[in-house]
Amino acid sequence: MTDTDTDLRVPPRKKGLTRRQKRGLSRGVQYAVFAAAVVALAVTADWDRLQNQFAQKDIARQMFPDVITMALKNTVLYTVSGFAVGLALGMVIALMRLSSVRPYRWVAGLYIEIFRGLPALLIFVFIGVAVPLAFPGTEIAGGTYGKVALALGLVAAAYMAETIRAGIQAVPKGQMEAARSLGFSPARAMVSIIIPQAFRIILPPLTNELVLLFKDSSLVLFLGVTLEERELTKFGRDLASTTANSTPILVAGLCYLLITVPLGFVVRRMEAKAQEAVK
Amino acid sequence: MSRTENRARTENGARPEIAIRGLHKSFGANDVLRGIDLEIGQGEVVCVIGPSGSGKSTLLRCVNLLEEPTKGQVFVGGIEVTDPDVDIDAVRRRIGMVFQQFNLFPHLTVTENLTLPQRRVLRRGKAEAARVAAENLERVGLAEKADAYPSSLSGGQQQRVAIARALAMGPEVMLFDEPTSALDPELVGDVLAVMRMLAREGMTMMVVTHEMTFAREVADRVVFMDGGVVVEDGTPAQVIGDPQHERTRHFLSRLLDPAMAEVEEETSDQVGKDRE
Numbered sequence: 194m195t196d197t198d199t200d201l202r203v204p205p206r207k208k209g210l211t212r213r214q215k216r217g218l219s220r221g222v223q224y225a226v227f228a229a230a231v232v233a234l235a236v237t238a239d240w241d242r243l244q245n246q247f248a249q250k251d252i253a254r255q256m257f258p259d260v261i262t263m264a265l266k267n268t269v270l271y272t273v274s275g276f277a278v279g280l281a282l283g284m285v286i287a288l289m290r291l292s293s294v295r296p297y298r299w300v301a302g303l304y305i306e307i308f309r310g311l312p313a314l315l316i317f318v319f320i321g322v323a324v325p326l327a328f329p330g331t332e333i334a335g336g337t338y339g340k341v342a343l344a345l346g347l348v349a350a351a352y353m354a355e356t357i358r359a360g361i362q363a364v365p366k367g368q369m370e371a372a373r374s375l376g377f378s379p380a381r382a383m384v385s386i387i388i389p390q391a392f393r394i395i396l397p398p399l400t401n402e403l404v405l406l407f408k409d410s411s412l413v414l415f416l417g418v419t420l421e422e423r424e425l426t427k428f429g430r431d432l433a434s435t436t437a438n439s440t441p442i443l444v445a446g447l448c449y450l451l452i453t454v455p456l457g458f459v460v461r462r463m464e465a466k467a468q469e470a471v472k
Numbered sequence: 473m474s475r476t477e478n479r480a481r482t483e484n485g486a487r488p489e490i491a492i493r494g495l496h497k498s499f500g501a502n503d504v505l506r507g508i509d510l511e512i513g514q515g516e517v518v519c520v521i522g523p524s525g526s527g528k529s530t531l532l533r534c535v536n537l538l539e540e541p542t543k544g545q546v547f548v549g550g551i552e553v554t555d556p557d558v559d560i561d562a563v564r565r566r567i568g569m570v571f572q573q574f575n576l577f578p579h580l581t582v583t584e585n586l587t588l589p590q591r592r593v594l595r596r597g598k599a600e601a602a603r604v605a606a607e608n609l610e611r612v613g614l615a616e617k618a619d620a621y622p623s624s625l626s627g628g629q630q631q632r633v634a635i636a637r638a639l640a641m642g643p644e645v646m647l648f649d650e651p652t653s654a655l656d657p658e659l660v661g662d663v664l665a666v667m668r669m670l671a672r673e674g675m676t677m678m679v680v681t682h683e684m685t686f687a688r689e690v691a692d693r694v695v696f697m698d699g700g701v702v703v704e705d706g707t708p709a710q711v712i713g714d715p716q717h718e719r720t721r722h723f724l725s726r727l728l729d730p731a732m733a734e735v736e737e738e739t740s741d742q743v744g745k746d747r748e
Contacts (some may be wrong), residue, residue, distance in 0.1 A: 276488060354639055371575035371634075374536055376565035376593040390579050 226365045245438075252440040256432060260441075261419065264428035265448050271410040271424060274338060275345025276403055282346055288383075290358050301354065308351035313344075313409050320415040332441030337422045341413055347405055356398045360391035397463045404456050408449065425449060489514045489645055489676040490535060495544035497530055504530045506700035508544070512693075514662065515674040518686035519708075522697035523723055528680045531697070532647050535678065536567045543689050548646055564657040565593060568638030572650040574630040582609065582633050586640045594641065603639075608636040612666050627661030632666055639670075648679040661708045684727060688712050696720045 198376070210218065289301035320340050324331065333339045364387050372382035392399075411426035418427065429445030490512040497505040504527045512518050518526045533539040535555050536544055537560055546553040546655050553563055577585050586605035596604070609615045612632040622630050631651055638646060648667065652660040664686050671677060671690050681687060687708055694711040696704040698719045704711050715721045740747045 258682055297688070365573075365575075366573040367571060367573050368577065370538055371569075371571060372562075372589075374567070375570035375589040375637070376539060376561045376566055377589065378561050381592055385588060390577075393579060 206462045214367045239441055247439050247443045248440055249431060249436075249440045250435050252432075252438050253444050255436075256441055256444055260425070260428060260444060261449060264423055264425045264445070265451075267413075267422060268407065268410050268424040268448075269452070270338065271345065271402065271413060272407045274342035275349060275406050275410065278342050278346025279349025279353050279402075279406070280399075282350035283357055285469045286354035287361065288358035290354060291361060305351045305354055308348055309355075309432075311347045311348075314412055314415060316348050317344045317412045317415050320347075337416060337418050340416060341410065344412070344416075345406055345409060348409065349402060353399065354401055354407075356395050356402065357360075357391065360395035362385055365395050394467075397460050397467065400456060400463065404453050404460070407456075474614045480608075481533045488547075489513060490551060491518070491545075491547040492535070493530070493545040493547075495531070495534060495546065496542045496718065497534060497539060498542050505534070505541070508700075508702060510695065510702060510705070512676060512678060513688065515676055516692045517671045517675075517679065517690055518693045518695060520678065520695045520697060521682045521684070521687060521689040521711075521723075522703075523645045526697045529649055532649050532678060532680050535645075535647055536564050536569055538569075542648070549660065561593075565641055565645045566641035568635075568641060568646040570631070570634050570638055570646065570648045570651045572613060572652070572653050574622075574627070576630055576634055576637070578622050579617070580621075582614070582620050582625070585622070585633060585638050589637065590640055603641050605636075608640045609633070610641065611642055611669070613662070614704040617740070623627070627657055628656045628662045629688045631655065631663045635663075635666055635670075645676045648677065650680050650682070652681070652683055682723075684712060697722065698723070 215245055238393050267371070286301045286304055289297040290305070292298055292301075320333070320343055325331070333343060335342065361383075367391065370388055372386045377385065410424055413422075414427045414430065423431065425445040425448050429441040432441035434438055477485045480568055485513070490510070490513040492510040493607050495505055495508040496503070500584060505529075508527075510518075510531075520531065522528050526559055526564065530539055532542045535548065535553070537546075543552055545633055546552070549721075551563055551565055552558060555675060569633065571728075577588070580588060583602070584603050587598075587601040590601040590604060591598070604617065605679060606618065612635055614629060614632055614636070617625060617629060617633070626669075635646075635651075651667070651691050652738050654662065660683070664683060667677070667679070667686070679686075680690070689708075691708050693704055693706065694704075696711055696715070696719075704720050711720065712724060715724060
């Protein structure tokens with residue numbers, strides 16, 4: 194404070210560590226903590242017990258081929274059908290949200306608020322329990338598959354509607370003007386020119402939505418399903434309780450990752466490519 | 473389809489291709505057009521010039537109803553565009569429009585940009601649409617880019633594709649909204665050359681532009697707008713060469729200071745070379 198030396202020469206070396214030395218020390222500490230944590234885990238963990246509970250080879254073997262041919266197949270089937278319902282409904286809601294007719298905008302806005310605000314599980318319970326109670330005798334077409342597609346679709350539609358709307362709005366205004374000045378009607382311009390471009394923009398978030406649905410399909414657990422309709426989570430849980438062992442849960446988990454990890458990779462690739470295109 | 477009694481006629485009885493009567497346009501409290509009367513005859517090339525904010529682009533966009541006029545009438549080919557009952561999509565098929573930002577469809581190839589509107593709007597068959605597309609790409613000198621995507625083309629090439637796309641619809645009138653303003657200077661010449669060719673072929677053209685050389689050499693008439701009204705309307709020699717109003721003189725002097733004029737001469741030479 195008292196010494197206001199404005200000299201531009203290199204200031205005298207302060208006592209203690211240089212910046213580079215500090216950086217090195219900080220990194221060294223982080224490695225040391227990590228190594229300590231690994232060692233502690235290896236020493237304290239009861240490896241025999243873990244292997245017994247989670248990696249019983251004969252129990253795992255017993256799950257095949259059903260875990261793939263039935264459980265994974267059903268998970269994929271539920272997800273894809275839910276995605277299809279969600280995409281169709283989401284498109285309708287997105288277009289209603291962008292409509293010049295005000296009540297349409299209200300209805301779409303209300304739908305989005307409600308279904309984004311509710312837990313997906315509640316929707317499953319609603320479809321599985323509340324609807325049959327309220328309207329005895331009504332059957333949702335397609336049985337369990339129909340119910341799951343509807344429940345997943347109703348939830349997904351709310352998110353997808355917002356994504357699709359954002360995609361449509363991200364298409365430059367000049368595209369609609371160019372289409373209209375060529376004589377396209379508003380609806381035809383939307384279908385032929387705007388929506389194809391919007392889908393290019395929203396392909397990554399839509400794929401993300403697919404990953405989310407894939408995981409949400411586990412909520413089928415809370416609908417009564419027959420043995421053949423079980424998907425990964427229910428299949429794993431049932432087998433875990435009959436064998437009193439956790440291996441089936443681990444195998445089911447690996448099956449999810451088998452799909453979600455590559456899909457996540459694809460999304461990142463698409464996003465990187467989209468970034469590239471912007472440049 | 474449209475009402476025949478609603479025909480506009482000039483004094484000598486010939487039907488103008490575009491007729492604008494008492495046109496007003498406001499955006500909220502902002503009066504952009506304040507009473508425009510303008511007629512453009514068949515085959516006439518009219519350049520609309522004026523400072524930015526003078527309403528020239530809005531006027532052009534009112535002709536094909538991209539902007540809805542607040543008051544007044546617009547006739548194109550004898551049909552009242554501003555009639556609420558008119559089939560505007562049908563009218564627009566006869567009016568080609570070229571934008572400053574090209575507005576090509578980026579998800580389609582050059583050829584698809586030309587064929588899709590023909591097929592969807594004019595319901596032309598696949599073979600015919602492809603033939604018309606190839607013809608028009610040839611006209612603008614881009615036949616070799618038929619399978620390229622717009623993003624791989626230069627601005628000048630994109631704008632020529634945009635012109636070809638409009639021409640493929642067989643329009644009777646072409647509107648140009650500052651077609652060269654978004655282009656790098658060295659690419660302007662190719663686009664202007666295509667426009668010269670169209671003018672020679674007798675296309676009715678309304679061109680909003682800052683290219684004074686083009687206006688002077690190609691236009692039959694030049695319209696100077698300022699503050700939402702037409703200030704001067706006459707031959708290029710009258711409006712650019714011998715402006716009667718102070719506002720016109722002021723605008724032109726700022727645009728055409730000697731240094732600028734020389735640059736423009738060079739560009740126009742370039743145009744001639746590029747066409748060879």
